[in-house]
Amino acid sequence: MQQAIRLALENVRSGRGGPFGALIVKDGAVLATGVNQVASALDPTAHAEIVAIRAACQARANFQLTECDLYTTCEPCPMCMGAIYWARVSKVYYANTRSDAAAIGFDDSFIYDQLALPLDARKIPMVQLMREQALAAFSDWERAESKIQY
Numbered sequence: 471m472q473q474a475i476r477l478a479l480e481n482v483r484s485g486r487g488g489p490f491g492a493l494i495v496k497d498g499a500v501l502a503t504g505v506n507q508v509a510s511a512l513d514p515t516a517h518a519e520i521v522a523i524r525a526a527c528q529a530r531a532n533f534q535l536t537e538c539d540l541y542t543t544c545e546p547c548p549m550c551m552g553a554i555y556w557a558r559v560s561k562v563y564y565a566n567t568r569s570d571a572a573a574i575g576f577d578d579s580f581i582y583d584q585l586a587l588p589l590d591a592r593k594i595p596m597v598q599l600m601r602e603q604a605l606a607a608f609s610d611w612e613r614a615e616s617k618i619q620y
Contacts, residue, residue, distance in 0.1 A: 471541050471565060473500070478518070478543045481505040488576070492518035492542040494526035494535060494559075501538065502526035518542060519550040523557050533620060534558045544571050547578045548585060556620070 477491030488506035495501065504521030508514055519542050527533050535557040544566040546554060554562060572579060580593075589596040611617055 471543075471563060473503070474518075474541045474543050475565065477503055477505050486510050489574075490518040490543050492522040492540060494522050494538050494540055496535075496538045501529050515549065517547065517550050519546050520553055523553050523559075527557065536560065539563065544568070544576075548581045 474491040474493050477493075478489050479491075481487045481491060482489045486505070486507070487510050488508065490506040492504045493500050493502065502522050502525035504518045504523070504525060506518045507516035507521055510516075519540060522540070522542075523535065526535055526538065537560055538557075539561045540554060540559050541563045542550075543564070545564045545568045546562065547568070568578060571577070584592050584594075
């Protein structure tokens with residue numbers, strides 16, 4: 471955790487990004503690190519956890535991080551939690567809470583609130599189009615012999 475905190479402090483002090491750092495660790499060895507790069511990379515998905523997950527997957531040549539732990543300076547947001555679950559991270563260690571983050575302007579409570587709403591009640595309209603045509607890709611996937619389950 472000390473290394474994650476150091477990464478976050480360096481990121482803020484350098485002016486490159488927000489106060490978030492993360493690392494992926496397997497068997498006590500750091501596989502990858504990440505810092506918040508949202509503004510510098512012009513990428514709203516470049517949270518420290520996502521950056522670290524991407525780098526660790528590349529380092530392992532695998533899209534799953536089973537038996538790996540994530541150390542992050544803040545309780546992960548909903549997007550990062552989705553990535554953590556998809557990557558199959560074994561455990562998450564965090565320092566600051568989402569309330570701590572909200573107190574300095576990183577409030578993601580509206581996302582949690584939106585996700586709990588029915589699709590037709592969300593702030594961003596969700597409009598379904600061409601479901602029947604799109605199901606063709608799902609049918610092809612079901613039959614594909616080369617598919618990799620994840």
